Amino acid sequence: MDTVERRWRRLAEHVVELGPPDDERRPAVLLFHGCGGVRDHLRRYARAAVQAGCRAFLIDSFGPRGWSKRFAQYLVCTGVALRGPERAGDVLAAVAGVRANPRVDPDRIVLAGWSHGSWTIMDAMSAPLDRPGEARLADPDPEPLDAVKAVFLAYPYVGLISRSRALWRRTPRTFAVAPRRDHLGSIRTHMLAYASAVAAGADVEIWSPDATHAFDEPGIKARLPIAYDETLSLTALERFGEFLGRTLR
Secondary structure, three states: OEOHHHHHHHHHOOOEEEOOOOOOOEEEEEEEOEOOEOOHHHHHHHHHHHHOOOEEEEEOOOHHHOOOHHHHHHHOOOOOOOOHHHHHHHHHHHHHHHHOOOOEEEEEEEEEEEOHHHHHHHHHHHOOOOOOOHHHEOOOOOHHHHHEEEEEEEOOOOOOOOOOOOOOOOOOEEEEEOOOEOOOOOHHHHHHHHHHHHHHOOOEEEEOOOOEOOOOOOOOOOOOOOOOOHHHHHHHHHHHHHHHHHHHO
16 A cells, blocks of 8 residues: 555656746646546646646546556446545645645645546545545545645536535635536536535635536547537636636735
């Protein structure tokens, strides 16, 4: 079983960092992919984070485990492997590792997730993370998560095997994208999930576009019931950048 330090060392080998080539301490945005792995649309969001004055870190959860995207689609997308509570260990380790970067402001951390990545972040917000073995870590410590100022949740998985209705233990400012045609979760299900954050005291802003799950992922239009929407994708990028600006100014 990994320690937090070992988990970060494994993740760090596959992290892609984007940002200005300087040594100024800047806010950090950690991006967590969906069950399809790191795809091009996440790089668009990463560039938007850089434009907002942040350093962006694309966190790959599959590479350190030796999983191909196809392998992960069979096991992770079906809920067989790496469910949210387990992958929450990646969130904790990544936050701890990125905070130690001398070019990062350790008190201004933003987490951003898409689908499975959002599920993972929500579980990290609600889990105690203080008992050996939790999140598949030998020494979990929730303290690094206190530095998380905000979270951006794009169409999180809030279905039956998620713990999305668990009361959050951390209350960062939250922006949630809840598409009205998300086949993995009705608007009611999404709202019940976000109610857990609101009940804990988090400031939650919800945007509910007339779109499907993964509407912002180019090249996905042929995979019904998911359809790419270029206009709404650009709107999502704009709202993401604006959210970072409001949160980190």
